[in-house]
Structures are given as C-alpha cells and as structure tokens.
Amino acid sequence: MQSSPPAGAPTGVPATAAQTSPENPWPLRVLSEKLKIHIENSPYTWVEGQLLEANVRNGHAYLTLRDVDVDNSFSVTVWSSVMRKLETTPTVGSRVVARVKPSLYTKTGRLSLNATDLRPVGLGELLVRLERLRQALGAEGLFDPSRKRRLPVLPGRIGLITGRDSDAEKDVVRNATLRWPAVQFSVINTAVQGVDAVPQVIAALQKLDTDPQIDVIVIARGGGALEDLLPFSNEDLVRAVAAASTPVVSAIGHEADRPILDDVADLRASTPTDAAKRIVPDLNEEFAGLDAARQRLERSIDSMLQREAQLVSSLRARPVLASPQVMVESRAEDLQRWVQRSTALIGHRVQRAQDEVAHLRAQVRALSPQQTLDRGYSVTQTADGSVLRDASTANPQDLLRIRVAAGQLTATVQDIFPAAEAAH
The missing domain is CATH 3.40.50 (Rossmann fold)
Incomplete structure (x- = not known):
C-alpha cells in the first residue's frame, strides 16, 4: 500500500523514493519530512558517552556527547523541563548515560538527540563494569599464569609506549x-x-x-x-x-x-x-654480586687448600711417613727371624733325615751278604756262578768257588752228605 504524500507536497510527486527519477524528483523538503517521520519513529535509547561541551542557556542545555572509545559524537538537547528534574548540572568531561531519541531539524537537515533523562556514571558503576569485564576475560584464560612469558635477563632493546x-x-x-x-x-x-x-x-x-x-x-x-x-x-x-x-x-x-x-x-x-x-x-649490583661470588669462591678454595694441607700434615705425621725406614727395618727383622726359623727348621729336618739314612744304612748293612760273611759265613758257588744251596745238587769232583768275608778260594767236591745225614 503506497503512503500518501506529506501535507503541502505538490501534486504529482512520487509517493516513494523508488518512484523518483531525474524527470520526476522529490523536492528536498519532501525528503526532509520523510526522514523526520522515519527518524522520530525510532524508540527511546539509553546511550553512554563523555560530555565535550555543555552550554546552558535559558534553562536549556546544549551538549556534545562523544563515545568513550572512538571519535564519534552527537549533539544532545536537554530541554528545561528535563533540566529541572536533574540532580546535577551537566559538566564538560563527565561521563553520563542518557535516555535519548533522535530528532531531525528539517530546515538545516541537522540531526540531534533529545534527552529525556541524563544521569552521571559514578565510579562505583564504572568499577562494576570493569570487574565484570575482568571476570569475563579471566574466564577465557587471558590471565592464566601459564600464558605469561619470562622477561629476558638483559634485553638488547626495549620498546616503550608512553x-x-x-x-x-x-x-x-x-x-x-x-x-x-x-x-x-x-x-x-x-x-x-x-x-x-x-x-x-x-x-x-x-x-x-x-x-x-x-x-x-x-x-x-x-x-x-x-x-x-x-x-x-x-x-x-x-x-x-x-x-x-x-x-x-x-x-x-x-x-x-x-x-x-x-x-x-x-x-x-x-x-x-x-x-x-x-x-x-643494576650494573652496580651485578658487579657487587660478582665480587661477592669471587670472594666466596676464594674462601672456598682457601678452605679446601687448608683442609688438604691439614690432611697432608696428618699423613706426614704418621710414623710410617715420618720414618719410612722403620717400616723397612721392621720388615727386615721379620724377614731375618723367618730366615733363622727356616734355617733352624731345615737343619733340624736335615739332621733327622741323616739319622734316618744312617738307621736305614745300618739296616741295609745288617741284611747285606757281606755282613753275613763277616760273621764267619761263606757263600759257595758252582762253576757257572750260581749259589750252591743244596749239597745233593753237586757232583763229586765238581769245582766250587767259596766266598768268605775276605777273599775267595776254590775247592773240589770230595764227599756229598745229604741234608738228613748232615743234621746228625
């Protein structure tokens, strides 16, 4: 449904902007009036900003309200009926919240805001907002200590923003x-x-x-x-x-x-x-720290050297190091005792062995044929050298060799006596 042209509009004027053309344009007042109707149909809005200008004339206040973060500003008019209800007069630099509605002045095309309420933003409210933002950012982990980087010990170049x-x-x-x-x-x-x-x-x-x-x-x-x-x-x-x-x-x-x-x-x-x-x-503190570290190092080295010197002195004070020959002499004495003991033991053992040899020699001599011969016995051998043990094995006229204790002699068999007869 097409809207009717504004009051006072000439006949034949297009009803909508889309119907305008170079041959059939709108008069500027028609656009201004349509914009005014559209803008003033906007609802009331609460906005926040900082006052750059605050002029009060005839009970009315003419303000310039700027955004607190970017360089955007609006003119704000506070009529006297509203000003009488305010607790404080607007001042330049203050931060406020205002209930505004846009308004277009058709003669100049000037867009401004009409305020029906104006309230200063207190420190308490600002702190609440900051704390709310702080908690929201903290919940995202932006303040987590694990994200923080360690500063260099000695930065080469520092960037300064100020x-x-x-x-x-x-x-x-x-x-x-x-x-x-x-x-x-x-x-x-x-x-x-x-x-x-x-x-x-x-x-x-x-x-x-x-x-x-x-x-x-x-x-x-x-x-x-x-x-x-x-x-x-x-x-x-x-x-x-x-x-x-x-x-x-x-x-x-x-x-x-x-x-x-x-x-x-x-x-x-x-x-x-x-x-x-x-x-x-701090350069002076670093030098002082180096001096202190050097002194601690020197003290540690001196202390270590003193301990080692005391250890060497205690080792040198021991008898074995104070008189090293004592150890050699004591070992030499021990060796001499062992030599003497060994010599005595070996001599004793040799003496016993000599006695055993003499005893064995006596036993051997006692069992030897010579010893028997020395007691008056003799050994009779046949011509072939065998020992004659049985008289019956000899024959008359056999040549016999008789060994006595000293020397030998030969004999001829004359008579033979058997063993049984010999016993009688």
Missing part, C-alpha cells in the same frame, strides 16, 4: 639508564587518555611486536583519575596485549591503580620507575 614528554617516559628511561647505561630504547609516543589512546597504543604495540630487535615492550603512564586510566582497561587493548609475541610490561599509574592491562601483561610494575628497575639489572 605519552609525549611525559614523566613516565623520563622515569623509565632515566632509571633504566642509571641501572644499565648501555640499555637502548625504541620510544613511541601516543595518547594515554581519551578516545585516541586505545587505537594509538594498539598500533604502537603491533609495530614494536613485529620488530625483531625489540626484546620487551613497556606500556607506561603516570597516575590519574579512574576515568583517565580507562583506556588501559579497554577490551581491544587487553586482547592485543594477549596476542603479542613479545613480553609486555604494564606500568600504569601508581601502586593503587590496577587497570585490566596489569592482569594480562607478562609483568605488572607498580609504577614506571618500578618497571625500569625490573626490566634491566
């Missing part, structure tokens, strides 16, 4: 140089508050992260109000730091300040000065 000519930059550079004079910096100055802070800091972080010479990145800012430190709790910046491959140090504000950047950074420094102390070692 405000131009800021005290934070001076504190970091001066204190780091005092601790380690050879330290080098790559400094990128950015906005550290306001709508430009987040995109500029993210761009600087990504640039330093891709530089192979940068060993650690420091994001530093001096103290300030909670609203000033809000960019360092921005979700986009927090995720950019979590995605960086270079270790990041957060040095934002004072000890009590704790933006969400502190939780995702690889190291949280309480102040920019503290960051300088924690990213580079």
